[in-house]
Amino acid sequence: MNELYVSFHLLDRQIVDRDGLEVGKVDEVELGIDDRGAPYLAALLVGPQAFGPRISGWLGRLLTGLARRLRTDRSGPLRIPYDLVRQVDSAVELSVRRDLLREPELESWLREHLIGRIPGSAE
């Protein structure tokens, strides 16, 4: 793949870690400007706070509001520096393991308070 189109090859694509485990979707990208003034791809953003604003209207507001209520945006969207991307294919593959990234708060909260308390959750 020589040319990469952000909207076609990146946005809304599944991100997996080096072992193929799901990390999230590319909900938004962050661009930076280098010394010469040229834009470059700085990071992938993951999470409802990054995704909500892309959906205009009441649906987007509902989603962002829900995310806030479900305490998933204490620390903003998950930011994955683009250096960690190993390959862009049918999924965006990272060169690191998922455990090295911050875990979404909704996942940890549900594990601690609900799923992890049901017998057999670790089998």
Add this chain to the structure above:
Amino acid sequence: MKKFLAFTLGILTAIGGFVDIGDLVASSLSGARFGLALAWVLVLGVIGICAYAEMAGRVVAITKRPVFDLVRERLGPRVALVNLVASYLVTLLTLAAELGGVALAIELVTSVSYLLWVPVVGFVLWVALWRVKFETLERIFGLLGLVLVVFVVALFRLPGHGPDLWHQALSPVPTPGENWNTYWYFAVSLFASALTPYEVFFFSSGGVEENWGPRQLPEMRVNVFIGFPLGGGLALALMAVSAEVFHPLDAQVTSLGQVALPAALALGRLGLAVAILGFFAATFGAAMETGLSAAYVVAQFFGWPWGKRLQPRRAARFHTVLLVSVLLGIVALMTTIDPIQLTEYMLVFSAVVLPLTYLPILVVANDRGYLGDHVNGRLANAVGVIFLVVIVAAAAAAIPLMIVTGAGG
């Protein structure tokens, strides 16, 4: 043995499309009212779902991306979100109906009102989805559902009207006393149920659960080309026995007990028992399919870790959606809404959103960036495009037909 059982995912998926609670009644009802004049819709449905399940399976085997990944990628977040909401609702309400179906099958045996069985069935379903391995579930319920073959046996044991059935099947027009609107309303709902979106969600996600790769392409095709025709064949048998028994009497079929009647007439008590066992297995299998699919689509839309191949604590959001969906299904039924009518309405609404699921599959199946040399051939594309046109036509006609006919009344 493993080779022999390699097609159970296809069968279990097909059960949800052809012999779940809504279809058991819908196929019998259309047999009673139209004889076999609507049999061609089942044949058409089998061809359509085979074509699209094969494409979705191929995408999974090559890229490991299930269908709802493609939906969001190709339709963009907003349209995909609309599809998510619609597909989730359809799947959830179908799940509720299946729980009711299992409970109705138990009611036939125990004479205890199905409403009392619903929470029990819901709990057992959740435990099965929580604890039992995907392959085990798929094999038990895929194979057990095949006992519905009792209706094929019944067809041959009933005193023959063979020539009548052929005549009805070959003259696809409304029978005397029925009109074209009702005829097309039944046709659209039978077609929509053959292609319900949760089939491709479940089939493609099941492929990921079973860790398909390029080497499993033949196994995937065996699943598609054995599973769906078998499911469609069972639905056809239900329609035919009903055409034989009820159509000459101008009788209507409205309850699960009536659906079982032809098996009892042809094969006595044993036939009835096997039919009820088949209803139980098929509806429970469909409940698993819809329950998992509801959670699959949400997790895949948002990119969460999902699936039964992970420990539940490693996929906490996925298992929460699963748990909540089963609970919502139980609550929906406890409102005493009629589970059979519920699926009939659901079919019409699912017809409306069908194109939003099938278009992305067709597009990606043609993308060399994804599939390399495994992109669609001419045949797959010809069938795919023709069916997309039919799907869009059915989607456009569904709601007007429902209104004009008063839902087939």
